[in-house]
Amino acid sequence: MDAGRLQVRIDRFALDDVDDACALWRDTGMWLRPSDGREQMALLLERDPDLQLAARDGAGRLVGTALGGWDGRRAYVYQLAVAPDRQRQGIASLLLEELEARFRARGALKAKLQVLRGNEASRAFFAARGYLVETDCEPWGKELVRGDAPPACRDPQAPAGLRDPLADDEGAPPSRC
Numbered sequence: 727m728d729a730g731r732l733q734v735r736i737d738r739f740a741l742d743d744v745d746d747a748c749a750l751w752r753d754t755g756m757w758l759r760p761s762d763g764r765e766q767m768a769l770l771l772e773r774d775p776d777l778q779l780a781a782r783d784g785a786g787r788l789v790g791t792a793l794g795g796w797d798g799r800r801a802y803v804y805q806l807a808v809a810p811d812r813q814r815q816g817i818a819s820l821l822l823e824e825l826e827a828r829f830r831a832r833g834a835l836k837a838k839l840q841v842l843r844g845n846e847a848s849r850a851f852f853a854a855r856g857y858l859v860e861t862d863c864e865p866w867g868k869e870l871v872r873g874d875a876p877p878a879c880r881d882p883q884a885p886a887g888l889r890d891p892l893a894d895d896e897g898a899p900p901s902r903c
């Protein structure tokens with residue numbers, strides 16, 4: 727895909743992008759959690775700076791993000807998002823292609839990600855990009871620091887002991903991965 731035609735450039739995501747990124751993620755309906763804050767983002771940037779991507783328009787505005795995690799065994803895609811006024815123009819595809827190329831260069835064999843139930847745009851996007859829902863396993867997690875519960879624990883149908891005690895089921899925004 728031609729970044730020039732889309733009038734965006736793919737760039738490294740920097741710590742100074744965090745505030746704009748949080749605004750963008752909020753605008754796209756994503757659910758912000760403590761891992762999206764400056765302190766946690768600094769850890770990610772320190773560990774794998776070249777896997778954290780930003781799409782910027784000609785004026786330098788942040789219009790898309792894709793964050794990557796690589797632990798030596800699996801590659802993970804986080805916070806793939808595009809500003810609402812720039813969606814369906816191929817920007818997320820461009821970001822994901824670049825991230826996948828960087829994963830491959832590290833030796834990764836497979837990329838993984840989580841899509842929150844009901845996020846149909848995201849499901850359609852990842853299906854179009856060749857991703858499959860893996861039905862043979864379910865995401866599990868444990869909250870290591872209070873307030874950053876894994877998505878599985880926000881399921882209102884989950885047994886009481888598994889629910890995030892801090893989650894507000896009423897006001898839970900629709901998308902988070």
Ligand SMILES: CC(C)(COP(=O)(O)OP(=O)(O)OC[C@H]1O[C@@H](n2cnc3c(N)ncnc32)[C@H](O)[C@@H]1OP(=O)(O)O)[C@@H](O)C(=O)NCCC(=O)NCCS
Nearest residue numbers: 754807808813814815816817818819847848850851854903
């Ligand atoms: C999911 C998201 C990142 C896609 O970004 P995008 O830049 O619009 O995606 P692209 O333009 O590269 O789309 C590529 C293809 O994916 C599919 N697709 C993307 N968005 C779609 C939608 N809303 N409905 C149906 N199919 C969609 C289409 O096949 C599309 O190709 P087409 O436009 O030629 O039909 C964007 O909708 C978004 O930011 N959503 C909110 C944040 C979010 O939920 N992120 C995912 C977290 S898991």
